Amino acid sequence: MVTPSSAPSSVAAPVLDRPPPARHPDGRRDDGQRRHGVWLWPTLVTLALTVYEIGRPLLWEDELNTWDMAGRSLGQLLDAVQRVDAVLGTYYVLLHGWMTVFGDSATALRMPSALAMAGTAGCTALIGQRLFGHRAGLAAGLLFALTPVVTRYAHEARPYALVVLAATVATLLLLRALERPESAWRWTAYALSMAAVGLLHLIALTVLAGHLVAVARRARGERSVALRFGCAVLAGTALVVPVALLGRAQAGRQISWIPGPDLWGLVTFWPQLYASALVAGAVTTLAVLAWGERRPSTRGPLLVASALAVLPPLLLWAVSHGDTSYFFYRYLLFTLPAWTVLAGAGLCAVRSRGVVAAVLVALAVLTLPDQQAVRRPFAHFWQGIDYEGAARTIEKYHRPGDAVVFDRGDDYWRMLDVGVRFYLPDRLRPRDVFLGTSAADRAELWPTECPDPAACLKDEPRIWLVVAGDAADPLDALPADQARALRARYTATGAERVTGVTVALLVRTSS
Incomplete structure (x- = not known):
């Protein structure tokens, strides 16, 4: 029989050190309804927010390029990505098939992105639950749903929402593999998810920096974990090599407009990452509060979540000082789930459901102007074109x-x-x-x-x-x-x- 922990309900035993307990830390059994609830509500809230007025913003230049490329015959599309946009080729092929079934209206073009963001909210909640407990996971998923940039890129016929989903699924599958490192199926699933990350957007492979931290903690007690992780990463990224080679050759003509970042760039990209200075400040503050807990059972999860949030931007900033700069906020949207997981842990540290609910409601109300802004007709443009x-x-x-x-x-x-x-x-x-x-x-x-x-x-x-x-x-x-x-x-x-x-x-x- 498993002895219930004395830790509060918002804090779970770290999955990075041992398999999760059969019961919640407050002693209640982790029944099916409780498991479903933690991902279901964030998924539904995100879907409702992202589908609302999804077709209202006018398609901007990049989305029109998506429509043009994905609308070509499959042969024409494959010929084109040999010369340009190879890093987006997987997305174009997926959208080509989607358009064949659902048409090419603005709503149809953007719906895969909305569905991807909704799926990401559910996965974010599950990651938060694994690391910090049920309440923290639910709060993390809802915080993700309320972030205006989630709606902004759910209304975008580009691959960024799918990239966020793929990276978040990869993180969730890694945590599952670390719970049962002897399971070949779990490592295979993780390898495939990393292949999906790279095929959708090469830059998102920087999520591996955070994954390395999780594996390093788990491998201290079982060295074979590192070997399994290495094999999975090699197998997954091997599938991406052709795209990486083409993308590297095409980088000069596709992202030469991105300026090399200075030190101040690490600060200024922050509000853009959330499409709201208010949410950026709130999430960062709550993430800091999570570290204020200082409980031995949460140190490992906090370290891993922080690595997932912080290391990819730092790594991308560092490599962008060469011939080509890759440092642009929308390329780092996949770090948002980690930030909201940290914020969810910090929010639930107050141990009052009423306060947690009040904060979420207040944030929803205060960000209404930001939510309205991302739905305006010219919201996607640098310079409006009707x-x-x-x-x-x-x-x-x-x-x-x-x-x-x-x-x-x-x-x-x-x-x-x-x-x-x-x-x-x-x-x-x-x-x-x-x-x-x-x-x-x-x-x-x-x-x-x-x-x-x-x-x-x-x-x-x-x-x-x-x-x-x-x-x-x-x-x-x-x-x-x-x-x-x-x-x-x-x-x-x-x-x-x-x-x-x-x-x-x-x-x-x-x-």
């Missing part, structure tokens, strides 16, 4: 036979053509006058343009012109040869300006 408004203008006044010209120039990163095409209905696909070779056909992120603009005009009666900005003469935004060819045959009859975009109508002059 693709939907531009598409709505063309749809409203469209006539059969109309064509379109897009400003691709030096600002092609704005992806005006892809953005307008996304928001136009499928039945409306005007000819892209100056399109040479499409991005899909050339296995790239962007297309080429017609080398002789005058020859590419087919005497369409009307051409829609879509350019960035709000210049008085929209034709001035085009390359000189394109503008010259259009002016020779067409006259601008009007323009409508929406955020970041001008849509003008050109009508053919009589010859």
Whole structure:
């Protein structure tokens, strides 16, 4: 018979030193309802928060790139990742299959991210339960759910939410393997989870820094644990080597815009990591309170959770002082679960359920402005671009036979053509006058343009012109040869300006 511990209910025996007890530290049996409750409520709360208004923010440039890449044929997609975005290839393939079943609306594109964040909340609660007990696990999962950045990236058709889930699942599976290190199945599951982490985003493999700390503590009493861990890591990361080699070769053109971080960068990225200075301060404060407990039974779990939270940013900051910088807050979102686990332990250190509930409710209320901010139409943009408004203008006044010209120039990163095409209905696909070779056909992120603009005009009666900005003469935004060819045959009859975009109508002059 297992003797109940005298520790408070929020503190569990450390799983890193021995298998978990059959009962909770307060003596109550760990029944199925209690186990399910610790992950169920955080999962449901996160799902509700992330699904709400998921389609409201406009797709921004990176999401449009996702839609364009994942919407290609599988052969075109695999050809493209040989040249660009290899590190995102796994995500594109997964989303390609998802789109085949569920369509390509903004809601459909983002739903995998929302589901991933909901799953992460449940896993976060289970990790917190294993390390610090039931109440701490439940608090950790709910704190994760209430963090505004969780909603922000649940509303993002990019792989970051899936990366957070994969890294959190890997941590949970490692803790399970350390409970029963003789189980080959548990180590196999962990190896596969680490492969998933690397295939979704190479930078997230820095989570291994925290895993090493957990293994080092457990291996002090059983050296074979280190060997099993090493074999699992090698097996998992071996599957990632081809992607790593391609990604390294492509890094110069994909993340060269990230500046090398200085020491102050370790501080300034903090509020961005939470999308809320208030939550950043609250979680950090609660994490410090967890360390204030200083109970022998929690020292190991606190050390491991802290390593998972702190070591990846420090490691990424250090390696970003070479030729390529990788230090960007959204690449480190996978550390959030560890921070909320620490915060959950600190919150439950007060040993009053009423206080815990009051803090969670207060945080939910105080972060409402931050939650509203991440749901605004232009919440995802550095500079707002109303693709939907531009598409709505063309749809409203469209006539059969109309064509379109897009400003691709030096600002092609704005992806005006892809953005307008996304928001136009499928039945409306005007000819892209100056399109040479499409991005899909050339296995790239962007297309080429017609080398002789005058020859590419087919005497369409009307051409829609879509350019960035709000210049008085929209034709001035085009390359000189394109503008010259259009002016020779067409006259601008009007323009409508929406955020970041001008849509003008050109009508053919009589010859």
